Amino acid sequence: MQSKEQNSNIKTGMRAIMRHARAFKRQLIFLGVFGFISAIANGSVPYITGRFFDSLIAVSKHENVMAAGMPRWAFLLGLWALIELVAYNIDWFSDRFRRGIDTDIHLKIQADGFKHLLKLPLSYHKNAHVNGDLQKLSSAGWRVSSIIRTVISIVPQFLSILIGIILAATISPFLAGILVLGVVLYCFLLSRILKPAAAMDMRAHEAWNGGWDDAAQAVHNVESVKQSVAEDYETKKIDANLMGKASALWAKVEMIWSNVGFFQRMIVFCVQLLIFFFSVSMVAAGTLSIGDLIALNGYSGMFFGPFVMLGYNWQIIQNGIVSAAKAEEIFREPEETYAPNASVSKDRLAGDIVFDDVCFRYGAGQPEVLSHIAFSAKPGQIIALVGESGVGKSTLVHLISGYYFPTIGQVLVDGIATKDWNLSSLRRNIAVVPQEVALFNDTLRANIAYGSFNVSDADIERVAHDAHLGEFIDTLPDKYASIVGERGIKLSVGQKQRVSIARAMLRDPAVLILDEPTSALDAHTEKIITGSLEKLMEGRTTFVIAHRLSTVRTADIIIVLEKGRIAETGTHAELIQKGNGVYRRLYEYQIGLH
Incomplete structure (x- = not known):
C-alpha cells in the first residue's frame, strides 16, 4: 500500500499538473476536439474495412458489377480513403501543434518557477538549496510537459478502443469478450510491475540528484577543490551516486521493463492467436464472414497499442507527478509583498x-x-x-x-x-x-x-x-x-x-x-x-x-x-x-x- 506521504505527493502533483495545464486550456481543448475526431475515424476503420471486403466478395460473384450504379464496395472504399485521409491530416496537424505546446509548457513552468524564486523573501533563500530548487524546476518543466504530451496522445486512442469494442461486439460478442479479457489481463500484469519499478526508478533519480548536487557544488567551489587537491575526492563522490547507485538501479529498472515487454508481447500474441483461431473456425462454420474476420483481427491489433504506450510511459507519468509535487513546494512558498495595501512610495528618501x-x-x-x-x-x-x-x-x-x-x-x-x-x-x-x-x-x-x-x-x-x-x-x-x-x-x-x-x-x-x-x-x-x-x-x-x-x-x-x-x-x-x-x-x- 502507498503511504500517506506518497498519496499526498500524488494529489499535490496532479493538482499542480492541472494548474499548469489550465494556462493552455484553449490549445488543449483545440487538441481534444481534433483528438475526438481522430478517435472516431481510427475506431471505425477496421469495421469499414471488414464491410468493404464483404461487399467486394459479394459482388465478385456477378459479372456486371457496375450495372446498378456505384456498388457498395466502391462507396466503402471511398469512405475508407476519406476517413484515412482526414485522420492522417488531423494527426499531422495535431502533432505539429502539440510539439509547440509541449515546448511552451516546458519553458513556461521553468520561467514561472525562476520568476517565483526571485520574488521569494530573503528568509527563504537563506535556508534553501539553490541547486536543488533549480533542478526541481528544470525537472518539473520537461516532465510535466511529457505527461501532458503523453495524455494528449493516449486519451484519443482509448476512445478509439471504446468505439472498437462497441463495433466488435456488434459483430461477435464472444470474440469481443476475448479482446476485453486480454486487455484486463494485460492491465493486471502492468499494475503488478509498475509499483516496484516506479519505486526503484525514484531511488535512482534520488541518487542522480545527489550526484548532480555534488557536481554543482564542486564546480561552484572549484578554487577550494583545486587548492585542497580534492579533485579525486569529489569525483569519487559523484561517481558513487551516478555510476554506482543510479546506474545500478536504472539497470535493474531496464531489466524489469525488458521482462515486462516480453510478457506483454506474449499476451498480445496469445489474444491475437485466439481471435484468429476462433474467427477462422466461425468463418468455416458459416457464422462469421471474411469481412468480420478482417475487422476483428484489425481490432485485436489496435486494442493493445495504447496500453503498451501507457506501460512504456508510466515511468514518465509517475516521475512527472512526483517532480510536479516537488516543484509545487517551491510554488507554494509565499512571495514577498512588495506593495502592501496603502503602501508608501517615494522617489527619494531623506534617510532618517x-x-x-x-x-x-x-x-x-x-x-x-x-x-x-x-x-x-x-x-x-x-x-x-x-x-x-x-x-x-x-x-x-x-x-x-x-x-x-x-x-x-x-x-x-x-x-x-x-x-x-x-x-x-x-x-x-x-x-x-x-x-x-x-x-x-x-x-x-x-x-x-x-x-x-x-x-x-x-x-x-x-x-x-x-x-x-x-x-x-x-x-x-x-x-x-x-x-x-x-x-x-x-x-x-x-x-x-x-x-x-x-x-x-x-x-x-x-x-x-x-x-x-x-x-x-x-x-x-x-x-x-x-x-x-x-x-x-x-x-x-x-x-x-x-x-x-x-x-x-x-x-x-x-x-x-x-x-x-x-x-x-x-x-x-x-x-x-x-x-x-x-x-x-x-x-x-x-x-x-x-
Missing part, C-alpha cells in the same frame, strides 16, 4: 532611520537575535555597528531594507514603518557594499550598471573612475565590454569591491550600508577603497559594519552590540574613555594590549 524598541527572531521557537534595539540616525549621519561575530549586526541592517520585519517594535524610515513601505521604492533608495561582492558572468559595464539599467555610458565611466576602477579597465583589451567570469572570478577581491562601490555610486542612494567592505583587503588596496568609500558616503545616511575598529573612528555614532543587545553607544572618543567598556576592550585587543 529610527529603531523603536526592536526585537527580532527568525522564526517561532528560534532564539531572539536582536533584543530591544532603540536608536535613531539622522540624514547624513554615519552609524557604525561593532561587536563580535554573531551579535546581530547584519540582521540589523537587513531590517532597514525590509528583508525581515521586527517581531516586536518597528523600524521607521522617514517616519514610516518598513512594513508599510512599497519595498521596491524603499530598496531603490538603499545601496549595499558587501564584504563578498556578487557579480554576474557579464561585462564590467553591465555589472557596474546592475540595478540602474537606464544610465548612459558616460555615467558608468564617471563612477568607475570615482571608484578608482577606471584606470584598471582602460588597460583591458575590451575595456568596459570585458567579461568578469562566473561570480567575478577574473577580478581580484579589491577590483570586485571597486565594482560594487561604482555600482552604489551610480545608484545614488539616500541610505548606504557598508558591510565590512575592506576586511579582506591588503593595506594598499584598503587605502584606495577607503578613499572611494569616503566619496560615496558624502551626504548619505551610512551604516558601517566593521570588525576593524580603526575604520569607524570618524563615525557620528558607534553602536556596540553584545548578545543581540546594545551594550554601548557614543563616538570613538567617548567610548574609548570607558575603562570597562566593551568597545574599549575590543579596541585594546586589536591594537595588541591584551
